[in-house]
Amino acid sequence: MIATLFATFQFDYNTRVVVTGTALLGLASGMVGVFLLLRKRALVGDAISHATLPGVAAVFLVATALGWNAKSLPILLLGAAISGIVAALFIVMLRAGTMLKEDAVLGIILSVFFGIGTALLRIIQQLPTGSSAGLESFIYGKTANMIAEDAYLIGGAALVVCSLTLALSKELKLLCFDTTFGQSQGWPMTLLDLVLMGAVVTVVIVGLQAVGLILMIALLVIPAAAARFWTHRLSKMLIIASLIGAVSSIAGSLASAYFPHLPSGPAIVIAAAILFLLSLFFGSIGGVLGQVVRRRSHRRETNHQHVLRGIYEILEARDRAPLQRGLLRSDEISVQALLGTRSWSLSHVRKILQQLVARDYVVAHSPELYTLTASGIRAAISATRQHRMFEFYLQHQAEISAAGLDRTADFAEHVFDDDMVAELEQIFASQLAPFEVPPSPHPIDGVGVPASFRGGAM
Amino acid sequence: MIEAHNAVSPAIAIRDMNVAYHRKPVLWEVNLEIPNGTLVGLVGPNGAGKSTLLKAIMEMVPVVSGEIKIFGSTFRKQRSRVAYVPQRESVDWDFPATVLDVVMMGTYGRLGWCILPGKREKQRAREALAEVGIDHLQNRQISQLSGGQQQRTFLARALVQDADLFLMDEPFAAVDATTEKTIVDVLRKLQAQGKTAVIVHHDLHTVPEYFDYIVLLNMRIVASGPMATTFTQDNLQRTYGGRLTLLDEIAEAIRRRGSSG
Numbered sequence: 001m002i003a004t005l006f007a008t009f010q011f012d013y014n015t016r017v018v019v020t021g022t023a024l025l026g027l028a029s030g031m032v033g034v035f036l037l038l039r040k041r042a043l044v045g046d047a048i049s050h051a052t053l054p055g056v057a058a059v060f061l062v063a064t065a066l067g068w069n070a071k072s073l074p075i076l077l078l079g080a081a082i083s084g085i086v087a088a089l090f091i092v093m094l095r096a097g098t099m100l101k102e103d104a105v106l107g108i109i110l111s112v113f114f115g116i117g118t119a120l121l122r123i124i125q126q127l128p129t130g131s132s133a134g135l136e137s138f139i140y141g142k143t144a145n146m147i148a149e150d151a152y153l154i155g156g157a158a159l160v161v162c163s164l165t166l167a168l169s170k171e172l173k174l175l176c177f178d179t180t181f182g183q184s185q186g187w188p189m190t191l192l193d194l195v196l197m198g199a200v201v202t203v204v205i206v207g208l209q210a211v212g213l214i215l216m217i218a219l220l221v222i223p224a225a226a227a228r229f230w231t232h233r234l235s236k237m238l239i240i241a242s243l244i245g246a247v248s249s250i251a252g253s254l255a256s257a258y259f260p261h262l263p264s265g266p267a268i269v270i271a272a273a274i275l276f277l278l279s280l281f282f283g284s285i286g287g288v289l290g291q292v293v294r295r296r297s298h299r300r301e302t303n304h305q306h307v308l309r310g311i312y313e314i315l316e317a318r319d320r321a322p323l324q325r326g327l328l329r330s331d332e333i334s335v336q337a338l339l340g341t342r343s344w345s346l347s348h349v350r351k352i353l354q355q356l357v358a359r360d361y362v363v364a365h366s367p368e369l370y371t372l373t374a375s376g377i378r379a380a381i382s383a384t385r386q387h388r389m390f391e392f393y394l395q396h397q398a399e400i401s402a403a404g405l406d407r408t409a410d411f412a413e414h415v416f417d418d419d420m421v422a423e424l425e426q427i428f429a430s431q432l433a434p435f436e437v438p439p440s441p442h443p444i445d446g447v448g449v450p451a452s453f454r455g456g457a458m
Numbered sequence: 459m460i461e462a463h464n465a466v467s468p469a470i471a472i473r474d475m476n477v478a479y480h481r482k483p484v485l486w487e488v489n490l491e492i493p494n495g496t497l498v499g500l501v502g503p504n505g506a507g508k509s510t511l512l513k514a515i516m517e518m519v520p521v522v523s524g525e526i527k528i529f530g531s532t533f534r535k536q537r538s539r540v541a542y543v544p545q546r547e548s549v550d551w552d553f554p555a556t557v558l559d560v561v562m563m564g565t566y567g568r569l570g571w572c573i574l575p576g577k578r579e580k581q582r583a584r585e586a587l588a589e590v591g592i593d594h595l596q597n598r599q600i601s602q603l604s605g606g607q608q609q610r611t612f613l614a615r616a617l618v619q620d621a622d623l624f625l626m627d628e629p630f631a632a633v634d635a636t637t638e639k640t641i642v643d644v645l646r647k648l649q650a651q652g653k654t655a656v657i658v659h660h661d662l663h664t665v666p667e668y669f670d671y672i673v674l675l676n677m678r679i680v681a682s683g684p685m686a687t688t689f690t691q692d693n694l695q696r697t698y699g700g701r702l703t704l705l706d707e708i709a710e711a712i713r714r715r716g717s718s719g
Contacts, residue, residue: 038553174563178549181615184516184542184625185567186534228459232599235553419594 003307014148015257021151021158022210022249024142026268028158030205030223030245031165032199037224038176039196043103044091046217047110048084048197049204053117055083056138060124071134073150073209080121080138080205087113088197115276141212141265143253150209157206161199162242172196173234210253212265218272219245229283244279248272302414303352308361308380309387310341311372312437313444316384321437322377330372330380332365341444385437387413389424395441397427402442465516466532469494469623469654470515475524477507477514484510486678488524492671497649498656499669499685503698506507506676508658509545512625517655528623538567541621543612551600557611558583558596564618579618586614589647591640606637613641622649624655631660642668665689 036045059079063070070076087109094105121135137145146154165172174182177190183189204216211219227240252268281288311333315321322330338349352369355364361376372380391409394400400408416424431436466530470492477485485507492498500508503586513519515526517533528536541564561583562575569575575583587593590610595603609629616624629641645655645668656673659665663674665685674680674697681693 040550046685104716170566170569170574171571173555174566175561177555180513180518180544181542181550181563182566183518184537184540184544186537187566228554232554232601233556234559237554261556 017148017151018143018146019250019253021146021153021155021259022264022268023212023246024155024158025161025203025207026219026223026245026247026249027242028161028165028245029203029219029249030227030241031162031238031241032196032203033220033222033224033245034227034234034241035165035172035176035196036200037228038234039193041197041200042217042221043106044088044197045200045204047091047106047113047222048087049208049213049216050110050117051087051113052080052084052205052208053138054113054120055079055081055086055117056135056208057117057120057124058083058213060135061120064124073153076135077153077205077208078400079206081201083113083117084201084205088201090405137212137263138208139212139214140263141208141210141215141256143210143256143264144260145393145425146209154206154210157202161202164195164246166238167197168192168195169234169238210249210264210269212263214268218269219248222269222272222276223248226272226279226283226393229285229287231278232285244272244275248275273360274330298414300355301314304356304361304379304384305387306342306410307338307352307356308372308376309350309383310338311362311370311379312384313341313440314338315435317444322372322380327377329363329372330377332369332371335368335370381435381437385432385435386416386421388438388440389428389432390416391441392438393424393427405442406444466494467527468492469496469529470656471530472515472529473525473661475514475526476522477510477519478522479510479519483522484519484677485514488514490673490679490682492654492656492673494529495652495670496654496671497645498654498671498673499659499665500656500673501559501659501662501665501697502675502676502680506697508675509627512542512627512656512658512690515625516540536623538619539614539622541619541624543616543624543626543629544610546605546608546631551603551608553600555600556596557587557592557598557600557603557607559612560600560611561586561596561618565617567619582618583614586617587611589617590614590644604634606633609633609637610640613644617636617644622653624653625627626655626657628658628660630657630664662694 010206033045036042056076059075059082060070063072063075064100068075091105091109094100094108095102100108124135134145136142138285171182171187171192173197174185174187175189175196179189182192203220204213207216207254223236223241223244226244226324227237230240231237248268248271251271251307252264252266255267255271256262256264259340279287282290284290310331312321314337318331320331335346335349335353337355339346350367353362357364357370360373361379362370363373364370387409390413391405394405394408395402428438468491470490472488472490475485475488476483477488478545488511500511502508510519514521515528515533517526528531529539533540558580560671562579564586565575565579565582569579586598587596590613592610595607598607600608600611609631613629614628616626617663630638633641645657648655657669658670666689670685671683672685673682674688674693676697680697681688
């Protein structure tokens with residue numbers, strides 16, 4: 001990677017400028033893309049970028065007919081901008097003025113404009129004079145064809161878009177989150193919507209040469225989507241998306257420079273897709289790996305609570321329930337006794353017990369006999385207490401029948417966070433001393449006569 | 459109490475207002491006066507135009523005819539004195555923001571273009587969160603909130619606006635009992651400070667308990683006035699019972715003629 005970067009600086013001036021220009025484009029694209037995604041308008045961006053083709057081709061034809069330099073980038077981009085904006089107006093008009101829904105409108109605009117553009121392109125290719133070689137780069141992107149002046153234009157426009165987006169970040173946030181509320185405060189929401197779409201159109205237009213109109217949507221959407229896997233904060237999402245956009249653009253244009261036949265658009269998209277996949281798997285927010293790890297540790301914690309409660313309940317049935325204070329070790333419990341408390345296999349119970357030994361909750365006296373340590377006693381008391389408080393809550397406030405209590409509580413209690421536990425504690429604060437374990441409201445399977453049927457209910 | 463405020467302009471005064479969406483009439487000939495310092499329940503069946511009435515007051519829907527005065531002047535001039543609480547379901551709660559971020563949006567109107575909220579705004583937002591009892595959730599992701607917590611977040615956002623008139627669209631819809639009590643407490647506190655609140659409400663049982671003024675709406679104002687004299691069986695019957703099918707049909711016909719001609 002570092003070697004690659006070094007190699008960049010050994011490139012000629014032109015390549016360096018082009019790479020810098022596309023990097024700025026990626027930066028702007030990532031940033032604007034965040035708001036486009038949050039506004040749920042990603043497909044509008046796609047339709048507009050496809051709709052630029054007829055403008056580019058038409059301007060090329062006109063310029064050729066007038067004898068101008070038809071390959072001048074500013075002229076071609078002007079054509080792209082005009083047809084992009086016309087398409088955007090059509091989208092707005094069809095959406096507001098007919099009963100057509102947005103997806104149908106976008107499908108029509110995208111395909112019709114792109115179709116007309118393709119037809120015009122064929123005409124250009126058949127012209128005796130005109131070579132259309134330059135125009136193909138607008139479809140798939142070709143940074144290798146870019147000259148320094150093009151890159152200045154692209155980079156400059158990207159910088160303008162970035163500054164505008166940052167300056168209006170508060171207003172755009174309001175637009176994307178709660179338009180009606182923003183309106184009630186007097187913000188011109190329609191104008192802000194236009195500013196956002198204008199920024200999108202600008203990025204799309206200046207991105208045509210580097211990324212191409214078919215794949216431009218990728219540079220808008222993928223960095224923003226990938227960034228969502230790393231943060232819940234809009235400010236951080238803007239930074240991450242911009243970086244992903246910039247890095248993908250640099251990687252793609254470098255790849256296109258190394259391999260002359262590789263269009264830069266697909267290269268940029270592949271680079272962005274790799275970063276997206278990495279985010280999808282390793283992202284700290286909802287990343288697949290994180291989810292697997294969390295689910296595993298949650299299952300482990302659930303198992304631990306079940307065994308600790310099982311031990312407590314067996315001891316309780318023998319009238320030997322350990323107390324919070326004054327005990328270094330509980331009585332011994334056999335694996336066989338635990339096995340009867342719920343439907344789990346011998347090897348499963350042994351595995352969990354080993355994990356509890358590793359946590360210093362349990363001491364093994366033999367492969368068959370275990371005792372709780374002082375901290376194990378604390379954990380067992382708290383697990384049992386919480387379980388039973390929840391059972392009482394279910395029974396008396398949610399009116400769930402005694403028969404289903406244990407299962408329901410089991411099913412639901414392991415998602416408790418600290419707030420919910422505190423709420424439960426608060427409900428029972430007047431009835432239970434701290435660390436007191438209430439009697440079970442129902443007979444407990446596999447441990448004999450429950451204490452509650454001797455001691456009376458709460 | 460209402461007499462005592464006679465000297466000042468009413469919080470809301472609407473005269474002969476008609477509202478149409480895409481040319482389809484939604485509200486007919488609304489005449490309404492909301493006295494200062496009242497807690498107003500806005501009640502009516504589904505599709506009665508309750509949300510539309512709130513939006514019309516804030517000039518967010520096109521008003522065909524009529525006149526709306528807020529504290530004796532236009533909404534535009536009084537905008538900073540009005541706080542709006544939209545329906546909770548109207549936004550996407552997966553949006554990347556914390557509770558504090560959302561509450562601070564209430565300060566945006568005061569801040570003006572391009573200026574980001576600072577320490578003072580943050581402090582005010584924290585106070586508002588404490589008022590609705592969820593200051594411990596200030597850094598929580600809004601996607602992790604329960605329905606009641608979402609509603610409290612929206613309420614806090616309105617509180618930081620330091621408004622005199624609050625327009626709330628179904629703040630009690632599908633919230634837990636604790637949240638409901640918190641909202642009622644906040645409303646009472648607002649009233650004690652002389653503020654006015656108009657609240658779209660669905661649960662008729664709690665209407666007389668929560669509010670002291672009522673507006674019964676079904677495409678037109680059926681009745682409005684102090685709770686004791688207006689919240690009657692007869693008025694409720696007229697609001698909910700007789701469905702005005704003819705008004706509905708006419709509205710639909712006007713819409714169709716509008717779009718074909």
